[in-house]
Amino acid sequence: MKNVMKTNIYKFIIILLSVALFSCEEDANESLDFSGDTSxxxxxxxxxxxxxxxxxxxxxxxxxxxxxxxxxxxxxxxxxxxxxxxxxxxxxxxxxxxxxxxxxxxxxxxxxxxxxxxxxxxxARAKITSFKIGSVEANIDEQNKTILIYLPEGTDVTSLIPIVEYTDGATIAPQAGTAVDFTNPVTYTLNYLGSVFNYEVTVILGEAPTPILVLYNGEDVSPKWESIASSVNNGTVNPVTDGINSTPTCVSLLRTNTGTDDGGRPWTSGVLWNANQVNVDPAIYGSITVMVLKDVAGDVQLEIQQAGELNKDWLHAEYSADHVGEWQELTFVIPEARTAVINNILVMPHTPETGFETQTMYWDEVKAHPIE
The missing domain is CATH 2.60.40.2340 (Immunoglobulin-like)
Known part of the structure; x- marks a missing residue:
């Protein structure tokens, strides 16, 4: 009997507590105002x-x-x-x-x-994303807003109908699907959200020249540079973006002047080889350019090799004292007598083995240029 009474008392207390809590919640909700417009x-x-x-x-x-x-x-x-x-x-x-x-x-x-x-x-951003005549795709230079297309000799350029792709929602003139006279360069105009974007389109009859071959630019062409006798840093923040090289990242290495540690060895370099090797045919390409930035002037060396570290050539260019601390584009000329394909490229802040200053070298925009 006592157990039953205790149980009932406990139930009664729980009911009282529940009612009290419910009443508190109701009072709290009633004190809040949810009628405000917050749009x-x-x-x-x-x-x-x-x-x-x-x-x-x-x-x-x-x-x-x-x-x-x-x-x-x-x-x-x-x-x-x-x-x-x-x-x-x-x-x-x-x-x-x-x-x-x-x-x-x-x-x-x-x-x-x-x-x-x-x-x-x-x-507002609108652009021409593709420009074709027949099956021939044009080269679009978005930065300069120019379009260049090469067609076979003898093509009648007075009535060509390009296939143009561009930003959705924009309008274009001349209208897509209409015949255009390309005897002289033609301006294509995009109108988008009140803004105008003009492209100059040029048709040239003849074979298109061999394009520059981008080997590394840190953005869309970004093979990993490996280290030889030093620590190479891929993805280094570009220290000078207001000059001729405004890209956000580059490659760097430090060479010390002790001559005894790894960074002091004459072959200190960053290299593209093995899984990241390149393919440059010296019968087609006559030079390689590299954007270089150093804190001291002097010789820079580019070593080129065939796969397996065969058929080596050592190319040199001078980093000018007039532009220390700035980006310079150095040109390395491939020997005319070279026939072996270039697969490995070593970039070196090359100086004498002793007596040189400790230096950091940055490089970017490595390109092979066709023989002119």
Whole structure:
């Protein structure tokens, strides 16, 4: 009987506690206000209305090509009583000093609610991605906005119909599918979101010249350099991007002046070989250029070999004292008498075995150039 009474008492206490907790929760909920509107109603930058995606809480704004994306002051509309951070009209950078886009978070608060929006501001970007006449593909130089295409001798260039691919949503003139006279260069114009992009198209009759062969550029052609008698650093941050080589990364090595440790040996170098070997035919290519940056002037050596470390040649170029600390493009001439294919390339900050200064050498943009 006593056990039954104890059980009932425990049940009664639990019921009282549950009622008390429920009452507290109800009181807390009643004290919160969830009626506030936390939406961004409009987001305008330099007169351009942004696209608001409420489902993803994102806003996208596309400004005319060439617009500065720093120091922008968006005009923002929100509900009465709401607050937004950063504020409407506040100056904001939507890109860094290098032009990299920055996502900015805006937070709207109203009553006891808040909502975050991720805002991206960019410029209009449209381009011709492919230009063909028949089965012949043109070479598109996006940086200079030029298009060059070689057609067989005797082709009638007065009425050609190119096949052009370009950014979705853009319009193009001359219109795709229309016959064009390419006796002289023709300007193709893309219109996209109020911005204009012009390409000059040139048709040349004859055989296309052999293109420059990119062996390494650190971006889309980026075989790994191995170390010989030193530590080679692939993916080094480019120390000077405001000169003739603005790419973000390069290769580097340190050579010391002790002559006894690995970095002091005369064959200190970075090498492309084995799994990363190249294929340069000296019957087609007459020189190799390398972008070099050093902190001391002097001779730079390029050793070329056939696979298996056979048929070696040692090529030299001078890194000028007038440009120490700057990128220079050095040209290494392949001997005319060489017939063996070049598979291995060794880049060396070559100096006498003793008496030289400790130095760091950076290199980039290794290219083989056709014989002219």
């Amino acid at each position: 961004i109603h409009s987001f305008v930058v330099n007169g351009v209305e942004g696209t608001i995606n409420e489902e993803n809480s994102t806003i996208s704004v596309i400004l005319p090509s060439g617009s500065d994306l720093t120091g922008l002051s968006p005009e923002i509309t929100i509900a009465n009583g709401a607050e937004i951070t950063p504020g409407s009209g506040e100056s904001i950078d939507f890109a860094d000093a290098n032009g990299n886009l920055l996502d900015v978070t805006y937070t709207v608060t109203n009553t006891d609610l808040y909502q975050k929006y991720t805002v991206n501001v960019d410029v």
